[in-house]
Amino acid sequence: MKVVKFSGELVEYDKSKLSRSLKKSGASDEVVAEILNKIEMQLYDGISSKKIYKLAFQLLKSSANVHAARYNLRTAILGLGPAGFYFEKYIAKIHESLGFETTTNVVLNGKCVSHEIDVLLLKNDLVKMIECKFHSSNDAKSDVKIPMYILSRFNDLKDRSYRLFGSNRAINSCLIVTNNKFTEEAIKFGTGYQLEMLSWDYPLKKGLREIIDQYKIYPITCLTTLTQFEKEKLLAVDIITVKDLIEQNDWLEKLEISKNRIRKILSESHQL
Incomplete structure (x- = not known):
């Protein structure tokens, strides 16, 4: 059974x-x-991975909203776009939960030019700059040009x-997210x-997904009980995480x- 990925690539259906x-x-x-059984009854050759995802999400939601919310996490992070402004704030919130002092969108003059830094962290008297690369689709990847460009900025600062x-203080290190x-x-x-690097699946078993699940720092965009309009209004007043809500x-x-x-929104939030 062939499945069409987001990128258009054809792959074998992988039940595991x-x-x-x-x-x-x-x-x-x-x-x-039970969900796997129901999905496999609706599979056909050439089905899109997007349709399989939607089927799984709806079936999980009928089981428990909180399960659907966790399953929807990667797509929910796309909801922090389209420009990635809220993604930068979300990354700052994650690091606050990890014990860092944070500040966002700081403009500093380097040796040659000025730079707008997405996030600055402070812990143990050491300052780290974070540069965020937000993609608005799940199939895009950050290639080698990204760390090359960010290294040049770090060296200038x-x-x-x-x-x-x-x-x-001086900036001691750099993290790309x-x-x-x-x-x-x-x-x-x-x-x-x-250069420190953090992505959905890197470092191995210490990526963004694992950090979010371990410390329960979920974005409000994963909540299934909120409408898109409500999510946008809450993000606009700096309510970025479920904990904030x-x-x-x-x-x-x-x-x-x-x-x-x-009551339903807060119940789902507390379960997360």
Whole structure:
């Protein structure tokens, strides 16, 4: 059975891969087996991976909203676009949860030119700059030109003193973050020049997906109980993560959402 990927590539249907992604949602083995059975009854040669994903999402949602929300995570991160402005804020929120002080969109003068830095981190008196590469589709990859370009920016900024986090400090290191994947050449280049890199699946077992699941730092865009309009309104007032929404849930009333729906939204949020 052939499946058409997002990129247009034809591949064999992989039941084990679909099973693993369903299990990552938190669904039980019994629910996963039932969903796989229902999906396979609707498969045909040349079916798109997008259609399989939609079938799985709807079946998970009928089982439990929270499972669908976790399964929808990668697509939900695309909802932090289209330009990636909210993705940068989301990456800052993740690092706040990891114990860093953060600030976003800072303009600094380098040795040769000025640079707008997506995120700056402070921990143990060391400053790290983060450059985010946001892709608006799941099949795009960050190639070797990305770390090459960012290395040149880092080199123009390092070894200089700036007023950061209330003191004069230098930028000590650089991290490149993407919502998708790096090519092998990009990883080789970044590793060779000691650039830290974080993508959906890199470093192995320590990628963005694992960090989000481990620390429960989910974006509000993964919530199945919110409409697209509501998500956009909440992002605009800097409610980026599900934790933000729980802590500032009065915004749900300000959006004139009914009490019954608010209970459902907060129930899904707390389960995540």
